[in-house]
Amino acid sequence: MPRALMLHDEAPRCRIADLAPSDLPHRAVSVDIDYSDLNYKDALAVTGKGKIVRDYPFVPGIDFAGTVRESHHEQYASGDRVILTGWGVGERYWGGYAETMNVDAEWLVPCPGPLSTRKAMLLGTAGLTAMLCVVRLEEARIAPGARVLVTGASGGVGSWAVSILHHLGYEVHAVTGKTEQRAWLKALGAHAIHDRADYEAEPRPLEKGRWAGAIDTVGGRTLANVLAQMDYDGRVAAVGLAGGTALSTTVMPFILRGVSLLGTDSVMIPFDRRRAAWQRLSALPNGLFERMAVDEISLAQIEERAETMLTGKLHGRVLIDPR
Ligand code: NDP
Numbered sequence: 001m002p003r004a005l006m007l008h009d010e011a012p013r014c015r016i017a018d019l020a021p022s023d024l025p026h027r028a029v030s031v032d033i034d035y036s037d038l039n040y041k042d043a044l045a046v047t048g049k050g051k052i053v054r055d056y057p058f059v060p061g062i063d064f065a066g067t068v069r070e071s072h073h074e075q076y077a078s079g080d081r082v083i084l085t086g087w088g089v090g091e092r093y094w095g096g097y098a099e100t101m102n103v104d105a106e107w108l109v110p111c112p113g114p115l116s117t118r119k120a121m122l123l124g125t126a127g128l129t130a131m132l133c134v135v136r137l138e139e140a141r142i143a144p145g146a147r148v149l150v151t152g153a154s155g156g157v158g159s160w161a162v163s164i165l166h167h168l169g170y171e172v173h174a175v176t177g178k179t180e181q182r183a184w185l186k187a188l189g190a191h192a193i194h195d196r197a198d199y200e201a202e203p204r205p206l207e208k209g210r211w212a213g214a215i216d217t218v219g220g221r222t223l224a225n226v227l228a229q230m231d232y233d234g235r236v237a238a239v240g241l242a243g244g245t246a247l248s249t250t251v252m253p254f255i256l257r258g259v260s261l262l263g264t265d266s267v268m269i270p271f272d273r274r275r276a277a278w279q280r281l282s283a284l285p286n287g288l289f290e291r292m293a294v295d296e297i298s299l300a301q302i303e304e305r306a307e308t309m310l311t312g313k314l315h316g317r318v319l320i321d322p323r
Helices: 040-049 117-139 156-168 181-189 220-228 250-256 273-281 288-293 299-310
Strands: 002-007 015-018 029-040 063-071 081-085 100-103 107-111 146-152 170-175 191-194 213-218 230-238 261-264 294-297 317-320
Touching: 002 040, 002 299, 015 299, 029 040, 029 081, 040 213, 040 299, 063 117, 107 273, 117 156, 117 213, 117 230, 117 273, 117 317, 146 156, 156 170, 156 181, 156 213, 156 261, 156 288, 170 181, 213 220, 220 230, 220 250, 230 250, 230 294, 273 317, 294 299, 299 317
Parallel strands: 146 170, 146 213, 170 191, 213 230, 230 261, 294 317
Antiparallel strands: 002 015, 029 063, 029 100, 029 317, 063 081, 081 107
């Protein structure tokens, strides 16, 4: 009887349930889940504060890593270690906050050899997304040594972006609202820390150019301020909305400095690109994983952590052990 966190559209919204195997969706690959994690989108789904889930009852969790229990698809066999992120899992399809879940083979990526399933979810959607942002900057010819700004730096995507960029040799500047996490961000490799409040101010069309590249996880006014501070030919990977979905800016950074805004998505990114990103992530040295802040919780603790995440008070990663 796999245990799961079930969402309902009447109170109490979150309930721990024992599901019969026949309750699970009829999909080709059954995975015993070792770890899931908590992402911003999960927090919106679990609390109901974002319109992520529409059909109830529902098992949330946009990503997981585990071991194939049973497969009716030629690509996978019992015992294979796999990772799932995106594709609408945890939004439209039952997700990872369960001991076992049945999923489509096309949604899975083989877990690369050097990566344990725990490390895979220490990265999770956040680490994958950070790497996809780095790839977007690389493809736009931003190279090691360049000065790159990361906003929402203490969050999941932000902290992995700081770690990975530093590891690759970039000069990383971190924007955070958490004075108490400055030392930790420096330990991850941030060259300098900047105050979130400065990026929440009313943006000007252009400021002194400071950054060759940027990874923005916040959106809203923060993204408008980042655009105004880009160097000539600067590249901004826009990936998040933790500070708002609206973007009010001018064309000045684009037409006077040739700045490019590079949208970055992890949900529908094709298989080959996500597999390549996971290969690169699997080659990261252990030290990066050891320095990542991790809060390991059970299914029963997810609701409380989700509420806290939406207030922007968490840092690093929340790992979920469903057993
Ligand atoms: P986290 O909650 O872990 O991180 C968000 C961070 O943003 C916070 O820790 C905080 O960092 C900062 N922040 C700034 N303003 C606010 C605010 N008003 N409220 C809350 N936080 C704020 O989230 P994730 O790292 O999981 O996700 C970050 C963003 O990226 C989210 O918007 C998410 O939806 C998006 N995302 C997009 C993906 C895609 O495929 N496009 C994939 C994954 C995530 P600090 O205190 O350091 O400023």
